[in-house]
Structures are given as C-alpha cells and as structure tokens.
Amino acid sequence: MADDRMPLTVGQAAERLGVTVRTLHHWDAEGVACPSERSGTGYRLYTGADLERLERVVIYRELGLGLDAVRALLDDPTVDAVAALREQNAQLEARIRHLRDLHGSVQRMIEAHERGILMPPEQQKRVFGTGWDPSWPAQARARWGDTPQWRQYAERAASRSPSEWSGLSQESRELDDALARAVREGTLPGNPRANDLVERHRALLSQYFPLTRQMQVCLGRLYESDPGFAGHYDSQQPGLASWFHESIDANARAHGVDPDTAEWE
Template sequence: MPEATEACGPIGGPTGALTVGQAARRLGVTVRALHHWDEIGLASPSLRTAAGYRLYTTGDLERLHRVVVYRELGLGLDRIRAVLDDASADVPGALRAQRAQVAERVDRLQRLGAGLDRMIDAHERGPLLTAEQQTAVFGPEWNPDWTAEARRRYGDTTQWQQYAERAATRSPEEWRAVADAVAGLDRALGDAMDAGVEPGDPAANDLVERHREVFASYFPLTREMQVCLGRTYESDPGFAAHYDGVRPGLAAWFRRAVDASARAHGIDPDTASWR
C-alpha cells in the first residue's frame, strides 16, 4: 500500500499515538521530513501498527518538537543529533555559536537591505545627492531637475539601469571625480579645436576615445551610441549651449570628430543607431 495511505488514513493503534500525517500536521512539517528523520535515525516512531505503519507517542512528539526548534534555529541535522543524544554536549555553547551565526546573517541582510534601498533610490532619482551637493559637485549651472527629466525620458532603458547601478554606490567624492574628468575633457576638446586639430586626426581620435572612457562612468558607450550622442550634442539646445560655451562651434566640431572616428572603425554615422 502506498505511503499516502499511511499519511492520511486512520490506522488503529494505542490511544494518543499519532499517525505520521497527524504528527506532521501538529508539528508543521512535511510527511517527507518525518520519513527522512526516521530513516537516518534522528527521530523515529516508537510504535508500528500490525500493518507496519508509523505511530508516534507523546515522547516521540517531544523529541520531534526539539528537532523542529533546533532546525528553525539553523542547526544542521548532525548537530541536532549530537545535542539530543550526547549527554556531554555543550548545548548552551552550541546555541551561542548558532546565535553568533544568526547575528552575522542578520547584519549581512541589513546591509543588503540598505543596498537595495540605495538602488531603488538611484533608479528613481539618479545621483544620491542633495540639491546642494549636486550644485557643489557639478557646478552652479547644474539643474537638479535635469536628472528627473532624464529618468522620464530614459528610465525604461538598459542604460538608465546601468547608470542607476553606478549611482547607487557612488559617494559625493566619487561624483566629484567624475565631474572633474568631464570638465577636463571639455577643456581638452576646446584646446584641440583652438590648436587647429581636424576631425579624423590622431589627436581628435584620441579625444573621441577619451570621451568614451569618461562617459563609461555613467554607462558603457558603444561607438554607434557615441555617434548618436554626437548628434544630440549638436542638435539639442541645452547640450549645444554647453559645448559652444566652452568654445564657439565646439558642438559641431566634436560631432564631426566622432563621425570621423566611427568611419575609421567601419561605422556609417548616417545610419548609426542607439545600440
């Protein structure tokens, strides 16, 4: 007869003894767990019916209850066996050691929770900086509302997710380093234009590569994506004003430099897309 009958059907036995199904329900464990504990000799029933079905006495249930408690505390089955069967076992010591492990796990989960909170905040609002900190890091022309606008436009993209992942772990000092790198690149672009460097020249190509490296602070930038950014720098009034504020005509110069570099890498700037 299958074990399911043992777990469910009423089986004659001494008054007060429980079938494996009844014991499992009372303890809040599975029948499979009771079978396993019986098979390994951790907690076996004292009685069997004439048909061979397990019957658990009050004493059996007391031992099972201790097994359940210790298992919920995180002790392994071998450790539980030692605690229950070894009269010389240092039960308080075992429980203290387990408590220390639980405390470490709680601390780890709390840190994980804090990290998740930061990740959620970063996905929702970008840099985890106050408006004052953003102004101090990015300069007086920075508008904290720009991040909200970027999230509105790009919040469902992979690039925004990558940006948020970086923002979640970045300190104000690290953001300042990013801002300094961007400002340094802007100066280098302006100096190259002043020096008569032409798009496609080695010096211009080096600056295009430097732009990709600096931009990686936000998210990885492919060459085709860089071409799309170059278009935006020239066509978007806000970006164009920024670059042309560094040097008049710089937005158009940089767009041409990016296009020339793309061609050198086998990419047609006219058909490049955000990928």
C-alpha cells in the same frame, strides 16, 4: 505542544510544524525524531513529547545544524549543548549582519534606478557645481529608464560615493575645457588631437555604462540636435556642439563604423 488532540498523525504533525511529511519520514528513518505510537491500522502517531522534540529539531535545523549534530545535541549527554548553540548563534548573527548589508545594497539599487544619483539636491550642486540642475537625473530616467544602459548606470551609481561623483564631475569639466580649447585653436575633426578627445569622452562615459563607438555616434547626433546638450557645449565655445558631433563621426569612420547607419548598440 501537547493538547487534547494528541496524538497526531504524520500529516497533522507536519502541518503543525510547518514542514513536509517527507521531512518527518526522513527524520524518522534517520532516528532523529521518531513517533512513539502507532494507530490500530499501523499509522505513525506523534505524542506531545514527540512534538516537543520535533520542535527542537526544527529550530536546530533552521540554525543550520546537520542531522548528526541535531541527534547529538538531543541524545548525547557528553555534548555541550550551550557551547554548540553559542557557536550557531554567532553564525546566525553574522548571517543577520550580511543580510542587513545586502538589504541596504538592494535598497540603494532601487533608489538609484528611481533617482539616478543618491545625493540630496543641495549636495548635488556642491559636487557638480552651481550650473547643475538636480532635475536632470529624473529627466534622464524618463528618457532612458527602460534601457539596459540605465540599469547599468543605476547599479554603478548605487555604490558610488560623493567623492567618486566629484572625481567624475572634475573629469567632465576638464574634458569640456579641452574640447573648447581644441575648437578655439582650430583643431579639425579627424585630427589626432580631436580623435584623442573623442576617445577620452568615450572612456569617461564608459564609467557610467559600456559605451560603444556606435552608441557614441548616436550621442554625437544628440549633442548637436538637442537644445539642452547643444546649449551646454556651445556655452563652452560657440560651435562646439557641431564640432564635437563631426569629430565623433570622423573618429568612428577611422575605426570602421559608418556614422550614417550607426545605431544604439
């Protein structure tokens, strides 16, 4: 550290080391790293040897050592410096592993926010079936990407494994089959069986984001009015989209929700 510009003032030393002047004053007061010289006007001055000691203090502090431990490493001949540093190195490696894991989690969350499902298109088709269109998550993001529900969906999707997606897909298919069967067998909206299916639907979607009954009513409207959703349900059983909408509304009324005024909340 020594050069032709030695000794250095406190400000110059702080700038060289990337710490604050206040920090150097504190280390001086604690007897951890004190300036060896004074100027003619009484200002503290750090020599080359002082800067070398300060450099070691900075490293030890970045490793997480307290000032007492730093002072012991620098001044106590009975302290096993190598053992102490090995321990700190082990802790540092653990922190690095943790940060790598955290970095991976953040990356997955970013990708989930952008893509919706973190699987390649071909894997999506294997998991969700041949009728699945891998462009649907992008369409959903374009439609709902600025909502809290999409953020909740993405955060959950970031940690969801292919087998978990497969389980959700199986639940969806089973629910579609049960809905279609209810219509074929003449189940009326508001009937206990229809209400159970509506509640089953709400529980299933709540695995993606919390779904209130008001929000479910809004989805019911969409299921009947949107050609994509209506086409999906009516392909399971003609008239299913309208029946499901009516059943959702009937169940909502049974729980004190007015479908005519329900909003996405």
